[in-house]
Amino acid sequence: MPEFLIDRSLGRHIVPEKIRARGYTVRTLWSLYGDREETLADTEFLRHAGRNRWAVHTADARIRRRPHELAVVEAERVQLFALPSGGLRGVEQAQRFTDNLDRIVAACRLPGPFIYSVLPRGIQRRWP
Numbered sequence: 001m002p003e004f005l006i007d008r009s010l011g012r013h014i015v016p017e018k019i020r021a022r023g024y025t026v027r028t029l030w031s032l033y034g035d036r037e038e039t040l041a042d043t044e045f046l047r048h049a050g051r052n053r054w055a056v057h058t059a060d061a062r063i064r065r066r067p068h069e070l071a072v073v074e075a076e077r078v079q080l081f082a083l084p085s086g087g088l089r090g091v092e093q094a095q096r097f098t099d100n101l102d103r104i105v106a107a108c109r110l111p112g113p114f115i116y117s118v119l120p121r122g123i124q125r126r127w128p
Helices: 014-020 029-038 042-052 061-065 067-075 090-099 101-107
Strands: 003-006 026-028 054-058 079-082 114-119 122-127
Touching: 003 014, 003 029, 003 042, 014 026, 014 090, 026 029, 029 042, 042 054, 042 067, 061 067, 061 079, 061 114, 061 122, 079 101, 090 101, 090 114, 101 114, 101 122
Parallel strands: 003 026, 003 054, 054 079, 079 114
Antiparallel strands: 114 122
16 A cells, blocks of 8 residues: 655645545655755655655646656655645645545555646556
8 A cells, every 4th residue: 555745736625535435545845854844845855755666646737847856766666746836725626635535545556756636536647
């Protein structure tokens, strides 16, 4: 069963609580880093997630376009699931992830690295 790390872009409460309610272990950047959460480099938490085999959930789909972050995703074999747009409210973000949770869990059975977009009715591989 995969464990998840929720990026600060998805908040500390709504998304993590909805996924926990489905029986999964969920960590947030706040639970791991406390006040450092706001200034933490994405490369740091991506490295931490990859080394611990935690699948990352984020609203930051631009990670795949940033060479330093993508290099960490690749080197640490990160499994990353991103919303394609950041305009959703917390409840809508949570719904998007929980509606696709079975698909996300199935994708996590494959080895990383990879990046998927989390869409209204499915997930779509974006990288590699």
